[in-house]
Amino acid sequence: MYYLGIDGGGTKTAFILTNQYGEIIYRNTYPTIHYMQVGLNGITHIIREGLNDLLSVTGLHETLIDYAYIGCPGFGDIKDDEALIRDAIAHAMGPIRHRVGNDIENAHAGALQGYDGVCIIAGTGSIGMGVLGKKRIISGGWHHAFGGDEGSAYWIASHYIALLHKQMDGRHPQSSMFQFAVQALTHHFGDAAVNPDLIQLHNQRTHTAAFSKVVYTLAEAGDPYALEIFQRAASELIQIIRACCLEPDASVRVSYAGGVFESGNLILDPIKSVFPNTQAPVFTPDIGSVILAFKYADIPLSSRILNNLKTINR
Template structure:
C-alpha cells in the first residue's frame, strides 16, 4: 500500500506521497487549511485540491491510505465536524486517519516512541506520550498564547523595534532591519503597519526571520528574544515532565524531546538556550521523520493492530 501524508499547519498544507517503504516520492504544497484562517469551506477546498493533485501525479496508484494531520483539530466542535466530513468524503472509502497536527508531529518526531514533541512553528504546543497516556501543554492559539512560536517571536520583534526606536534599549541591527522590511518612513508608521500584520498570524510569524538576521549580527535585543522563546518552550516541556515523567525527573537525559517546526530553523540561536533551559531529565533530539509522515505512521499502526 502507498500513502498520502497531509500536514496541515498554520502556514502551509503539505501533501507528501510515500511508497510502500515510506520513502517520499513527491510533495505538493498549498496554503494553510487552518479553519481560523481559511474558513471551513476553505479548509475542505485545500484538502480536496491537494489530494486530487496528489492522485493526478500517478504515484499513489489504485490502493493507498491517507493520513490527515490538521492544525487545530479537536479544539472546535464545528470545525471538527467539518474536518471529519471532509476527510471521509475525500478518502472515498480508502483507509484514513484524522489527527491533530501535534499528535502527528509526535509520531513523526519520535517515531511513535514515548517522549515529548515540542512544536514551534507559526504557533507552539508540546505533547508528551508515555505508555499510551498523553499530556498536552500550550497551544492556546495566537491571540492569547503560542509562546515561543514564530508568531510570538514576530510580535517580540515589533516590541523590540519600539524599544530601540525610543531609546529604552540600545539600537542595533534589528532597528534597521525592521525599518527596511516594513518600508517605514517614520518610526511611528509601525503602529499602523502592526495593525495589519498582527491580523495575520502567517505575516506575523514571518517577522521572526528578522530576529534571526539581527541575532546573527549580534543584536542584543534579538538574542534576548531567542532566549525568552527558549525559556517559554522549556516551560511547556517542564509542565509535561511534572505530570507524566515525575518518576524519572532526577534521571539525566531520560526523556527525549523532539523539536519540530520552523522556529528551530534558527539552529543554535534557539537550540542552545533551549537545551540549557530544559529540565535535566530531558535531552533534545532531532526529529526522526518529517511532519508530513506523522499521520501516516498513526494510520499504519492502527491498520496493523486491526489485522
C-alpha cells in the same frame, strides 16, 4: 496499496504518498488547512486540490490508497469544532479510509519514531505533546490572539516588533541595530509597520511569522533585543515541554519540529540545558503522518519500510 500522510501546519500543508514498502510516490505542499485561517470550506478545498493533483500526477485511482492520516492544526483546541473539521476533511477524502488528529501527533510520531517522550512544535505556532505508554498530555497551542503560541515564529516576530516600536517612541533606548531593524521591518511589511494603526497586520499571521527570520539575523549580529526575545522564546518552549513531561526532566526523551529550531543553538542550547536527552528529529512531520497511516491501517513498520522512509527524510 498506497499510504498517504498529510501534515497541516500553520503556514503550509504537506502531502506525501508512499507504497506499501515506504517508497515515495508523490510529495507536494499546499496552503495551511488551519480552519481559523481558511475556514471549513477552505479545508475541504485545499485537501481536495491536493488529492486531485496527486491522482493526476500518479495516475492512481483513489481506491488504491489504503489509508491516510491528516494532521490538522487547531484540531482538538475547541471540542465543539472537532466534528465540523472531521466532516470538512471527510468531504474531501471521499472513500479513502482516514484518521484526523492534531498536527502535534504526526510531528511526535515522526520526531520520536513512535517512542515515548515529548515533541515540541515551534513553527508558525507552538504546541507540545508528551507520551508515556498509554498516557498522553498536550500543552500549549492556545490561539495567538490571546498571547498563545509562545515561542513560535509568530510570537518571536510580534514580540520583537513590540520592542522595536518602544525604541521608536522613546520607551526603550535604541540599539546599534535599530536603523537596520526598522529598514528590515518596512521592507517586510511596508509603511504600515511604522504606523500606530497596525490592525491590518494582525491577521497576517503567516507573513508576520516569516519576519522571525530577520529577528534571528539580528540576534546573530548581536542585537540585544533580538537576543532577549530568543531567550524568552526558549524559556516559553521549556515551560511547554515541562508541562508535557510524564517522567523526570533529566530522563525524558525530547525532540522537536518546526522552523524556529532552524535557529539552532539560540533555541536548542537552553532546552538541552534542562532536558539533556533532547535529540534531533528522526523524521519530519509529513513522514510522521505516513507512519501513522501505516499504524492505523494495522501495517507493522518493518525495517524495509523504515529504511525507505529514512531515504525520503534526507
